[in-house]
Amino acid sequence: MKITPVGAALEVTGSSFLLETESERFLVDCGLFQGGPDAEERNREFPFKPKEISAVFLTHAHLDHCGRLPLLQKQGFSGSIYTTAPTRDVAQFILLDAAKLQEEDAERESRKKLRAGETPVLPLYTEQDVVYTLSQFRPVIYEQAFSPAEDLQVTFRQSGHILGSAFLEFRQGDKTVVFSGDLGSPRRNVVPDPALPSTCDLVFCESTYGDRMHKSR
Ligand SMILES: [Zn+2]
Numbered sequence: 001m002k003i004t005p006v007g008a009a010l011e012v013t014g015s016s017f018l019l020e021t022e023s024e025r026f027l028v029d030c031g032l033f034q035g036g037p038d039a040e041e042r043n044r045e046f047p048f049k050p051k052e053i054s055a056v057f058l059t060h061a062h063l064d065h066c067g068r069l070p071l072l073q074k075q076g077f078s079g080s081i082y083t084t085a086p087t088r089d090v091a092q093f094i095l096l097d098a099a100k101l102q103e104e105d106a107e108r109e110s111r112k113k114l115r116a117g118e119t120p121v122l123p124l125y126t127e128q129d130v131v132y133t134l135s136q137f138r139p140v141i142y143e144q145a146f147s148p149a150e151d152l153q154v155t156f157r158q159s160g161h162i163l164g165s166a167f168l169e170f171r172q173g174d175k176t177v178v179f180s181g182d183l184g185s186p187r188r189n190v191v192p193d194p195a196l197p198s199t200c201d202l203v204f205c206e207s208t209y210g211d212r213m214h215k216s217r
Contacts, residue, residue: 001019003019003204004018005017006018006047007033008031008206012064014032014033014042016029016031017204023150024149025052026053026148027056029056029057029059029066030065031063032063032064032067032068032098034063034067043071044124046068050077051077051078053077056079056080057168057179058091059083059182060087061087061165062094065182066094067095069081070132072133073132080137081136081138082148083166084142084164084166095130095133095134102123102126103123103126105123106120106121106122109121140154140156141156142157143157153170154168157169158192159180160193161191165182167179167183167194167197169197169198175201175202176198176199177201178203180204183205187217
């Protein structure tokens, strides 16, 4: 399996990994780039062909992990989006809200452009694109391995970050790769404690707060 980070490497937003097996291509997350002068431009282009992606595995519903799914769909992705049922439910609100904001921003920007005799701008995606995308979601159950492709097993495990969040274990042959998504801390009242990963060969771990200590709760 070949794994390429296509976002959130040496930065915080736009989380996404491209996974390539001999016959198929998958994504882990498809997040929105947020902030910075080039975020708008980076959000519009994928460094791969969306229609060649067989499936997406979504760790959780924050915008920097799911925010470009409607654009992926709009640009030709027609596969399944595997995630937990609560993540699907939360993502529905997050994505519809994001589409509404993008439509409003584009409308405001277009008015300015038209006054200056320039071409109007299109929103990244619309609420209708989100509706299509939501129909691609396939709920999975924590701790139940499933096989989205031959010789590939995927397990969603509790990451304790937000409602529905998971870290992912991919097993191919005798190798196991873990994608942490975002991790929460234990002993909070609102989400379960994170599970511990199995023995694995490779870990892709978020490190947003990796260089500081959290305050005691
Ligand atoms: Zn998050």
